[in-house]
Amino acid sequence: MATAWRRSTLCFREPWPLHHPQCYYQLPDLVLLCWLIILAFFLAEVAGVEARVSSEGCLPRERDALLHYKAAIRDPFDCLSSWQEAQGDDCCAWTGVVCYNRTGSVRVAELNLQNPIGGQLNWWEYSLRGELLHPSLLSLTHLQSLNLSFNDFEGTQIPPLVGSLHKLRYLDLSDSNFGGIIPPHLGNLTDLRYLLLYAYHYPNSATVVVHSLDWLSGLSSLIYLGMSALDLSAVSHNWFSAVNMLPSLQHLHLDDCKISNIPLSLNFPLNLTLLTTLHLSFNNFNSSFPNWLSNLTSLSSLKLDDCEIRGTLPIEIGNLISITYLDLSLNLLSGPLPDTLSKLKHLTYLDLSYNLLGNSLPMGIMNLSSLSTLRLINCSLICPIPSELGNLTTLNQLFLESNLLSGLIPPEIGKLVNLRDLDLSVNSLKGDITEFHLSNLTKLVFLILSDNHFLTIAIDHNWTPPFQLELISLGSWHLPSSLQNCDKLLVVDLGDNNFFGNIPLWIGKSWQWLRILQLRSNMFIGNIDPQLGHLLHYLQIIDFANNKLSGSIPHSFGNFSTMISTLVEPLPPFGFEQMAISDTIQISSGSESITLDTKGSQLTFSSILYLVKSIDLSNNELTDEIPEELGYLAGLQTLNLSRNYFKGKIPDSIGGMSSLETLDLSFNNLSGVIPEGLSQLNALSHLNLSYNNLSGNIPCGSQLQTLDDASIYIGNPYLYGDLLNKSCFPRNNTIIVSSKEHVMSSPVLIIYLGSALGYFVGLWSVFVLLLFKKKWRNSYFMKIDEIYDKVYVAIKIRFNRIVNG
Structure with missing residues (x-):
């Protein structure tokens, strides 16, 4: 045989005549033919397997495991309705399940069905609950990705069985209300690349404590580690050495972890050479800026805000040549800032707010050619705004409020052609603002210049702005009629100024998208536009308090569609992205907030301003009766009509204001009985009806019984009820004398x-x-x-x- 093989080889390699008897059969050709036949059979078998998989779907064993999992947990809103036991039902088509095409094995279980980012506000009510890491998951032997975030473990601890899901590469249990201690069994997941254990968004979530991070040493392939809002106080002394054992780590999120120590220098090699994201915000380090941070040359995002970092920034910060996002706000840093900041050529976001940066704006910042956002809020800056600021032509957001900036606003600010948000409020700026400052700012959306008492506007009333503002706060200026050309305004805050005269009628005609209109504490007179409710359907906050408005409340106030609805209304089809729900819910990219009278005191709203629905007409000279149409506003939360001259009865329709939390009708001339509907307002938590001419029985409904402060009704001598140590008589004993006279009940007459x-x-x-x-x-x-x-x-x-x- 060996001789035959050699001969065949010779016949293959040497040019023997084809008719040579020893070369009649050439063995390599036969071998090739055999291999082709085997390959054909193999491909046919593979095609048959794939055909069977496509016809049969997922593996029966894993399908049963998923059904067992569904039976073991609670799904109050049937989010897993597609998981059915019907014969032949393919589990690979079920909600949240992804399978391998070839084998039918479950590869991904994506069960974060109620992600609140852009979803429902009360998402936790719809989440899956119970034993979410059930043993049935162990039957999914090829599971690589498991996402149980935004569900409800109901405060139970992550079970040790999680360490038996050996094939996992992605595990997300963030905001799922687990509690107790993080199990060390997570260290058995040696293939894990992403581990997310955040505890940020779940309301009143259980406390999660980390007693040790030694288990991290088993996760040598980990790329992403997110443990923000977990309690790492017990490992404050060695957390960094544990994290440093992850050579593949690129993203580290340990915000708000109660860590009280960060090493200033290292006595061991720094292994985090691939790290691009380092977020350590809201910890209490109480130290100077760590030296080793400047060695993380791959770092693109660094957040150390609110960490009690003190002292000056080292010149080595210029070594972070890859950084694009730097947030060192809310610390104890002092100036001056190093000139090496100018080396951060890729920096797009810089926030140094709430530090003590010295007397002048750091000139090194003026050379950051890629900068998009600059936030230097409340930094004790005492200087004019430098003209070099005009060099930052890529700037999109500029926030310099709450400093002691002085002098004129330089005309070079007009060079910031990409500027969207400008806030120079609460400073000592002076001089005039002219069209020359604003004519090139075509992208301007937020303009906040209030509380600069020597700053005036010198713009022609016929000037048409080239921008479409969504938020404006002007301070002590005259209200320019040119603002009526800004027809996309969403927020107008002109409170606490010296505006006088009538409220312009063009407000209702020009600002049809307006959400918030605050004109409080001015000197406006005259009537409220009777068409306001027909024109501004989207208004959710109206604040005309502390003026001298007269006349009656327009009946059109019952037409505010946003206040009629109890839901969060959709945003207009342009801009104002910041009002949408995001990781950090806020109304603006700056610090814009609005102070409202609610619940008997002044409260400042900013982060949840888009949820507030309020009408405040207090301390004016309004007369006549309260219109019945106000009762249509089922979504209204605050109604303050105090300190006016309203007369007549409280409208019976008030019972329809189902979302009302605060009602203040004090210091008016209201008469008649308190309507029964008031006792049915289950959300009502603050009520003031004092100093009117109300009479009769205080309704005995369940909600009013919880408001047990007698001062609610003081100054109404003809009111009776248990709260006033007078009997709460039935309604049919009430005697009405006249609509213009006090109403006197039979007990009063008897006395x-x-x-x-x-x-x-x-x-x-x-x-x-x-x-x-x-x-x-x-x-x-x-x-x-x-x-x-x-x-x-x-x-x-x-x-x-x-x-x-």
């Missing part, structure tokens, strides 16, 4: 009649006794004469002394 009768009987009893008892009569009149004589003598003596000096 008055009883008092009059008692006085009459007592007085005549004395007269009768004196009439028939001569001895008593003589004694009585003698005593009267004696008292008269004493008083006369005393007065006479006093008078003579005064006359005689």
